[in-house]
Amino acid sequence: METSLAEQFQQKVDLEIKIEPKDWMPEKYRQTLIRQISQHAHSEVVGMLPEGNWISRAPSLRRKAILLAKIQDEAGHGLYLYSAAETLGISRDEMYHQLLSGRAKYSSIFNYPTLTWADIGAIGWLVDGAAILNQVPLCRTSFGPYARAMVRVCKEESFHQRQGFESLWILSKGTAAQKSMCQDAINRWWWPCLMMFGPPDDESPNTIQSMQWKIKRISNDALRQKFVDMIAEQVKILGMKLPDPDLKWNETEKHYNYGKINWDEFSQVLKGNGPCNKERMAARTKAWEDGAWVREAATVYAEKKRNGNPNS
Numbered sequence: 176m177e178t179s180l181a182e183q184f185q186q187k188v189d190l191e192i193k194i195e196p197k198d199w200m201p202e203k204y205r206q207t208l209i210r211q212i213s214q215h216a217h218s219e220v221v222g223m224l225p226e227g228n229w230i231s232r233a234p235s236l237r238r239k240a241i242l243l244a245k246i247q248d249e250a251g252h253g254l255y256l257y258s259a260a261e262t263l264g265i266s267r268d269e270m271y272h273q274l275l276s277g278r279a280k281y282s283s284i285f286n287y288p289t290l291t292w293a294d295i296g297a298i299g300w301l302v303d304g305a306a307i308l309n310q311v312p313l314c315r316t317s318f319g320p321y322a323r324a325m326v327r328v329c330k331e332e333s334f335h336q337r338q339g340f341e342s343l344w345i346l347s348k349g350t351a352a353q354k355s356m357c358q359d360a361i362n363r364w365w366w367p368c369l370m371m372f373g374p375p376d377d378e379s380p381n382t383i384q385s386m387q388w389k390i391k392r393i394s395n396d397a398l399r400q401k402f403v404d405m406i407a408e409q410v411k412i413l414g415m416k417l418p419d420p421d422l423k424w425n426e427t428e429k430h431y432n433y434g435k436i437n438w439d440e441f442s443q444v445l446k447g448n449g450p451c452n453k454e455r456m457a458a459r460t461k462a463w464e465d466g467a468w469v470r471e472a473a474t475v476y477a478e479k480k481r482n483g484n485p486n487s
């Protein structure tokens with residue numbers, strides 16, 4: 176019985192028919208999706224912190240308005256994603272607890288600091304650029320609610336990337352100090368951005384199964400290569416350099432070759448030893464504790480409303 180359900184499930188996936196929350200699915204498929212979608216949601220929310228650091232110091236009202244809008248978008252992405260994960264039978268409370276207890280991950284990239292204004296441009300251009308490349312294929316992921324959430328997220332990410340590039344473009348045409356700030360931000364964000372795509376394919380425990388289930392549509396290394404090819408061209412428009420002496424166009428492969436990624440650094444960041452891991456988790460824990468009275472009040476209000484007396 177189970178085998179035939181599993182076969183029917185895989186046939187649907189192979190035919191590109193979306194799997195919906197009430198459809199039968201293998202337990203491991205459900206768990207893999209909960210893991211990936213909730214980690215994606217946590218990344219969006221934790222990802223607001225490095226940028227939030229610059230709201231009060233944006234160099235103009237225009238930049239401040241753009242930054243505020245972008246950060247609000249990230250909160251919205253977190254909400255769509257938590258909602259998509261909830262359709263798999265996990266509560267939002269449980270997901271938060273997994274994050275706060277360290278059982279669920281969030282993207283390694285958000286454990287790096289935003290030291291100068293140029294970092295905000297670099298996040299938009301490079302971090303959102305990497306996020307879009309990863310997320311456009313996820314619009315075709317096999318689980319319906321995740322795929323539909325991604326369509327809207329990608330539209331917003333595309334604005335995020337452009338504003339980041341435009342902000343760096345202005346700096347790159349500015350004074351010597353502005354140019355050097357721009358180059359410094361690119362130098363610091365480049366390698367961590369390459370790590371965002373996850374471990375190399377031959378060390379990625381989840382890729383084979385996730386690709387068979389069409390949760391993932393393109394492998395970690397293939398997406399990383401697309402990113403390198405895209406950014407290696409865009410950086411020329413800025414008149415800046417990527418911090419990789421081995422970056423070189425390979426005419427035979429029609430791709431850029433790039434240097435060795437420091438996977439020890441990635442593993443340290445995942446273990447909680449990145450430059451800002453402790454700060455990020457402290458901020459999320461504080462937000463959870465500070466919000467206790469709101470959750471409590473909302474629960475009591477909902478209870479009263481159910482009993483027909485919202486004002487007492």
Ligand code: FAQ
Nearest residue numbers: 215218219222281282283306370371372373379380381382
């Ligand atoms: N950081 O076997 P794989 C954004 C973990 S959103 C931390 O290859 P998988 C928007 C992985 O979870 C950025 N952990 O895993 C924004 C697994 O551990 P686990 C987030 C990582 O799932 C912009 C283990 O390593 N985007 O930036 C990372 O098949 C600006 C083995 O890896 C998404 O989450 C990492 N970088 O592939 C917001 C996209 N990479 O869970 C604010 C959806 C790997 O078994 C400002 N997610 N790990 O304990 C995905 O596409 C996939 O989950 C991958 C990893 C590709 C991230």
